[in-house]
Amino acid sequence: MTETIATRTEALPPLGNATIQGVTVRESDGSVNFERVRDAGFSVVYLRATAGADYVDCRLNANARSAAAAGLDIGYLHYLTARTPEAARAQAEFFLSAIEGREAAMRPAMRFDRFRGLDVQTINAIGEAFLSTVASATGAAPLIKTDAQSANLIWYRDLAQQYPLWVVDPNVAAPTVVSGKWEGWTGWEYAEYGTVEGAVDLPLSLFTPEARIGSGAEGDTKLICVTVAYGDTLTAIARLFNTTVNAIVRLNDIDNPDLIFPGQRLYLRVPADTPIACCDTYTVRRGDTLTAIAARFGTTVDRLVAINQIPDEDLIVIGQVLTLGLCPAEN
Secondary structure (H helix, E strand, C coil): CCCCCCCCCCECCECCCCCEEEEEECHHHCCCCHHHHHHCCCCEEEEEEEECCCEECCCHHHHHHHHHHCCCEEEEEEECCCCCHHHHHHHHHHHHHHHCCCCCCECCEEECCCCCCCCHHHHHHHHHHHHHHHHHHHCCCCEEEEEHHHHHHCCCHHHHCCCCEEEECCCCCCCCCECCCCCCECEEEEEEEEECCCCCEEEEEEECHHHECCCCCCCCEEEEEEECCCCCCHHHHHHHCCCCHHHHHHHHCCCCCCCCCCCCEEEEEEECCCCCCCCCEEECCCCCCHHHHHHHHCCCHHHHHHHHCCCCCCCCCCCCEEECCCCHHHC
């Protein structure tokens, strides 16, 4: 994993229509009236579930019950304190055990900001160990919750291409994360202590639909493949198929959205009624892992292993053709 420095200076846009209002709740917030949160126009609550290797939020059960009763969509957050990748994987398993059996509408999320004494490469290795473990177990790529400065200077592009961004950047007109790593943000914590009438001061966030579990899965949408023709641009292709340039870039791991070439095969997530056959194979490229492939296409490592009868999930080869198992005939 190598660092790629963001070079484009425009402020980062949302990846989609950012109209989903959410709050983040920890035990220190005390007893929260989630019905008032809902009535104030919020539809999502992220609950800090665990921290470190052994701490479960003491109000997790009560908050989860009350938020669900109020009709709020729930997501779970882990505060990562690991100092090694091995410890990060252990914390991921601890987090997974704490949320096992709980209904969640939103992607899991990781907050990691205890960087003192760690170099950038180690920070990214620790983060990747946690994220990939959770993604493999849940089938949903977790959100990286991080402040704008860390998004710009710490996190590698490799991770940004696999895991959506939940940026903490309060009291500004728009997130000050530059493009070049993430193509856009999926969550933005715009107020550290925002007042919810009749409740308490809570961190307030905006989310795009990509923050939901299954936002890239089959159902209302499907995966298709198109071949770039001479004169095509990503903008034109996105308009033709009712998707976005950012979505195409992320799904195809494109370095430069202004550089595509005739004959190139592109994956697109499109409305399910699009009159083009579903596309269900992927050819392994240099640097690919099953975890990264699963996160990109909204499936799981276990499913890929089973469908393709892979004896060792850590051993795939360039040119290997994988069945993704995302088309109706494969379900």
